[in-house]
Every structure is written in C-alpha cells, then in structure tokens.
Amino acid sequence: MAIGVFDSGVGGLTVLRALRTTLPGRDFIYLGDTARLPYGTKSAASVVRYAGQAADALVGRGLSCLVVACNTASAVALPELRSRYAPLPVVGVVEPGAAAACAATRRGRIAVLATEGTVRAGAYERAIRALRPQAAVVSAACPLFVALAEEGWTEGEVVDLVARRYLEPLLATSTAPDVLLLGCTHFPVLAEALARVAGSDVRIVDSAATTAAAVEGMLGAVDGTTQGRGRLQLLATDDAARFARVGARFLGEAIEPATVEVVDLGG
Amino acid sequence: MAIGVFDSGVGGLTVLRALRTTLPGRDFIYLGDTARLPYGTKSAASVVRYAGQAADALVGRGLSCLVVACNTASAVALPELRSRYAPLPVVGVVEPGAAAACAATRRGRIAVLATEGTVRAGAYERAIRALRPQAAVVSAACPLFVALAEEGWTEGEVVDLVARRYLEPLLATSTAPDVLLLGCTHFPVLAEALARVAGSDVRIVDSAATTAAAVEGMLGAVDGTTQGRGRLQLLATDDAARFARVGARFLGEAIEPATVEVVDLGG
Numbered sequence: 001m002a003i004g005v006f007d008s009g010v011g012g013l014t015v016l017r018a019l020r021t022t023l024p025g026r027d028f029i030y031l032g033d034t035a036r037l038p039y040g041t042k043s044a045a046s047v048v049r050y051a052g053q054a055a056d057a058l059v060g061r062g063l064s065c066l067v068v069a070c071n072t073a074s075a076v077a078l079p080e081l082r083s084r085y086a087p088l089p090v091v092g093v094v095e096p097g098a099a100a101a102c103a104a105t106r107r108g109r110i111a112v113l114a115t116e117g118t119v120r121a122g123a124y125e126r127a128i129r130a131l132r133p134q135a136a137v138v139s140a141a142c143p144l145f146v147a148l149a150e151e152g153w154t155e156g157e158v159v160d161l162v163a164r165r166y167l168e169p170l171l172a173t174s175t176a177p178d179v180l181l182l183g184c185t186h187f188p189v190l191a192e193a194l195a196r197v198a199g200s201d202v203r204i205v206d207s208a209a210t211t212a213a214a215v216e217g218m219l220g221a222v223d224g225t226t227q228g229r230g231r232l233q234l235l236a237t238d239d240a241a242r243f244a245r246v247g248a249r250f251l252g253e254a255i256e257p258a259t260v261e262v263v264d265l266g267g
Numbered sequence: 268m269a270i271g272v273f274d275s276g277v278g279g280l281t282v283l284r285a286l287r288t289t290l291p292g293r294d295f296i297y298l299g300d301t302a303r304l305p306y307g308t309k310s311a312a313s314v315v316r317y318a319g320q321a322a323d324a325l326v327g328r329g330l331s332c333l334v335v336a337c338n339t340a341s342a343v344a345l346p347e348l349r350s351r352y353a354p355l356p357v358v359g360v361v362e363p364g365a366a367a368a369c370a371a372t373r374r375g376r377i378a379v380l381a382t383e384g385t386v387r388a389g390a391y392e393r394a395i396r397a398l399r400p401q402a403a404v405v406s407a408a409c410p411l412f413v414a415l416a417e418e419g420w421t422e423g424e425v426v427d428l429v430a431r432r433y434l435e436p437l438l439a440t441s442t443a444p445d446v447l448l449l450g451c452t453h454f455p456v457l458a459e460a461l462a463r464v465a466g467s468d469v470r471i472v473d474s475a476a477t478t479a480a481a482v483e484g485m486l487g488a489v490d491g492t493t494q495g496r497g498r499l500q501l502l503a504t505d506d507a508a509r510f511a512r513v514g515a516r517f518l519g520e521a522i523e524p525a526t527v528e529v530v531d532l533g534g
Contacts, residue, residue, distance in 0.1 A: 034309070035309060036303055042301070042302060043302075043506035143417070144411075144414050144418055144420070147411050147414035148411070150410070151410055158411075161424055161425050238310050239309065242308070242310075
C-alpha cells in the first residue's frame with residue numbers, strides 16, 4: 001500500500017521530496033487541495049473540515065500511512081485525523097520540525113516562521129517545549145513568503161527585503177534565536193535568502209527530513225526486495241496545469257500536467 | 268430590498284465603499300467567501316462553482332441588484348450568474364473598469380494589472396476592445412500585490428520594489444501604457460505606490476467608481492425620501508475577526524467583528 005501525503009497545495013511537495021529520498025522503494029500518493037488553498041489564513045474550523053475531506057479521499061484509496069505535510073493542518077487537525085483513522089498511522093510535520101529545531105539549537109533559542117493559522121494554533125511552541133522545556137520560542141507569521149515561493153521569486157532583491165522585514169525584529173532582540181524553524185512547507189525554497197539575511201550564526205531547519213525519518217521509523221526498514229523507485233501518483237483538487245507548473249519548483253523535478261489527476265472533494 | 272455585493276474575500280470592500288458613497292441611502296449586504304479565497308489563482312470551473320454558491324446565498328435574502336465585486340468571478344462567471352438569476356440585474360466590475368480605462372486613456376494604450384485567473388480569461392481585453400477597437404491592451408498577473416494588500420504593506424520599500432518588478436517590463440516598451448487599470452479589487456490600496464513607480468504620465472484607474480455609477484444608472488435615482496445612511500450587513504464564510512481586521516483597510520472604516528455574520532455555503 002502507498003504512503004499518502006496530503007497538503008493544502010504544492011508546498012507539501014518539499015516533504016514528499018524528502019520522503020522519496022529516504023524511502024525510494026515506496027509508492028506514494030500525494031493530494032494537494034489546490035481548490036481551497038491556502039489553509040494558512042483560514043480558521044481552525046475550516047481547516048479541520050477541509051483536511052478531513054482531503055484525508056478521506058486519500059485513505060479511501062488504501063494507505064500504509066498518512067502524512068499530513070501541511071503545517072497548518074498538522075497544527076490544528078492532527079488529533080481529529082488520528083482518531084478518525086486509527087489504527088492507521090498519521091504523521092504530522094510539527095513534531096518532526098520541533099525535533100529538528102531542538103537538535104540544531106545550541107542556546108535553546110528558536111524562532112518559528114509560519115502561516116497565521118499555524119502561529120495562532122501555537123502547536124510548534126508546545127511541541128518544542130515538550131522536548132526542551134527551557135527553550136525560548138518566538139513565532140512570526142510570514143504570509144508574504146508563501147506568495148513569493150508560489151511566484152518563484154526565491155532569489156533577488158524582493159525576497160531579501162521581505163526577509164529582512166520579517167526577520168529583523170526577531171534577530172534584533174537580546175535573546176536572538178540561533179535557529180530558524182521553517183514552519184510552512186513553502187518556505188524551504190526561500191532557505192538560501194533567509195540564510196543570507198539571518199547570517200552564519202543562525203541555523204535554518206525544516207520538517208522535511210525529520211518527517212521522512214519519522215515515517216521510516218514507523219513503517220520499519222524498506223523491504224529489501226523492492227527494485228527501483230516506487231510509483232508516484234499526484235492528485236489535485238483544481239487545475240492540473242498550475243499544479244504541475246508551480247509544483248515542480250517544490251518537488252525539485254518536472255511534473256507532467258497529464259499525470260496529475262483532478263479530484264472533487266465535494267466542496 | 269438591499270443591493271447584494273459579492274467577493275472572494277475583503278478586496279470587494281473597495282467597491283462597496285464606492286457604492287455607499289454614490290448611493291448613501293441604499294441598504295447593502297456584502298458576502299466575502301473568505302473560506303475559499305483567493306479565486307485569482309484557481310481554475311475557471313472552480314470559480315464558477317464557488318461564485319454560484321455565494322451568489323445563491325445572497326440572492327436568497329432578496330436583492331434589488333447583485334454586484335459581482337470580484338474581478339476574477341466577473342471575468343469568468345458573469346454570463347452564468349446573469350442567466351441563473353434573470354431578471355435580477357447582475358453587475359460585474361470588468362465592463363465598468365474597461366469603461367473607466369477607455370475614458371482615461373489619451374493614446375489608447377492600457378495595461379491591465381490583475382490576478383492570474385482574470386488575465387487568463389482575457390475579459391478585460393475583450394471589454395476594452397468592444398469600447399475602443401484600436402486600443403493596445405497588455406495584461407500582467409501581479410499575484411504579490413494581493414499578498415501585500417492583505418498584509419497591509421501598502422507603503423514603503425517592499426511595495427515599491429515589487430511594483431517596479433511588475434511594471435518596468437510594461438513601461439519599458441515603445442508602446443508604454445498611459446493608463447494602468449487595476450483589475451483586482453485588492454489593488455486600489457496600493458494605488459499611491461503604483462503611481463509613484465509608474466510616473467506622472469500614467470493615469471491609474473479602477474472599477475469601483477464606474478461600477479457604482481453603473482448600479483446607480485440601473486436602479487435609477489435614489490429615493491429622495493430616504494433619510495440618513497442605509498443599512499450595511501456583512502457576511503463572511505470564515506473567521507469574522509480576520510475579516511474585520513483585514514477588511515477595515517479596504518472598506519476605509521473600522522469593522523466590528525461581532526457584526527460580521529459567518530455563513531456556511533456547504534463547501
């Protein structure tokens with residue numbers, strides 16, 4: 001059975017990319033709820049409802065594991081999804097991201113960059129404090145980063161200026177963070193610009209690699225008899241052409257629009 | 268009966284503001300489909316479906332006129348909405364915006380700044396050419412402007428830089444436009460920055476005032492016996508607090524969150 005990966009749109013393809021690198025022999029089925037993106041500016045009630053509909057569509061196809069690759073959905077809908085599909089393992093990106101940040105920090109000062117919805121939910125702060133109770137955690141909503149990542153403006157003057165505007169208030173304090181945790185799957189494509197603005201003292205981490213490690217740990221070692229790369233199925237709830245064009249930037253490889261299946265979640 | 272105004276979110280409040288200025292004695296009911304915004308990056312099929320559900324909710328409350336204040340919905344869903352609700356007058360923002368641009372241009376060179384969906388639909392080009400067949404029309408999708416307007420970054424270095432990046436390719440040609448038509452209801456809050464970047468030779472117009480004039484023309488002169496300002500009802504499909512906070516910037520006056528009614532469109 002395939003590993004299901006769900007996101008509000010194309011950002012979760014950064015997590016899918018890490019999963020396929022860690023578990024190359026596994027089959028994956030990815031669903032981007034592009035008809036209703038973004039989740040990051042919407043209420044918890046709307047996100048819980050949308051995430052449930054999207055997860056139903058994936059689980060209905062038969063899964064070995066469901067990965068909630070959307071930070072906002074992980075932050076607000078994970079308990080609901082876990083109880084709905086038990087005993088199916090449901091993995092979010094918040095705990096793995098928190099673990100990555102706690103492993104990377106030297107002084108225990110972590111800044112979480114995320115969407116409005118994720119920041120409001122406070123899930124990263126809770127997950128970080130569960131691992132490292134003395135950590136100093138600040139969170140900042142950075143909605144422009146989503147638009148920049150989708151537009152493909154990942155290098156240059158505009159992204160540097162926006163990054164400075166969001167980061168400088170965080171970095172200027174006497175308790176400046178030594179780790180920036182990218183708490184939105186759109187943000188890894190901006191990592192180089194963020195590193196340039198934050199300076200070499202600040203480490204930048206995201207949830208992708210640790211989420212992949214968590215899934216690997218949960219499903220056990222990959223079957224040694226698997227030959228070659230597993231199958232990848234891509235689903236979206238809106239326009240296949242846009243999903244392919246914008247998504248390629250996040251997946252790190254070209255996507256053929258004809259291979260993207262458009263599904264209707266009844267929204 | 269009230270005048271219904273529908274938008275994908277808060278941007279249409281710029282049109283509502285002009286309508287209330289032109290028709291101060293009228294009652295208005297505004298619906299922002301904030302649970303599914305933005306429409307501008309979504310397929311025509313999704314926008315037609317969402318617009319129909321939102322319009323149904325408004326029309327069901329009894330209207331004298333329906334104003335589709337969302338450019339993307341006006342560009343792709345207007346014929347469908349007109350035939351569905353005939354004989355109710357249904358006014359979009361594309362024809363009024365095209366009329367404003369044709370009235371403002373001296374050399375017949377117009378640049379339309381809009382969302383991806385509006386640009387793809389080509390509705391502004393058609394409406395402008397219907398009024399002025401010799402006009403030279405170019406269109407540019409400017410998705411970052413939506414994010415900047417929602418974030419409230421309407422002045423300063425970031426908006427100037429983003430505006431330069433979108434406008435300079437348009438302005439650098441030998442057939443540079445003398446009118447910029449703001450084909451998205453989010454963009455009027457950025458008008459000062461756009462004017463600064465475009466220079467004093469370029470006039471900036473939007474659909475709000477001409478849409479209000481079209482509605483006034485359609486409904487006839489306002490009843491002379493009306494006393495004081497008409498009633499305003501605000502509906503949203505998601506979080507009232509965010510609607511009130513971000514919407515105030517577009518309406519030009521404070522919005523009390525408790526006055527915003529949250530409605531479920533069954534999505």
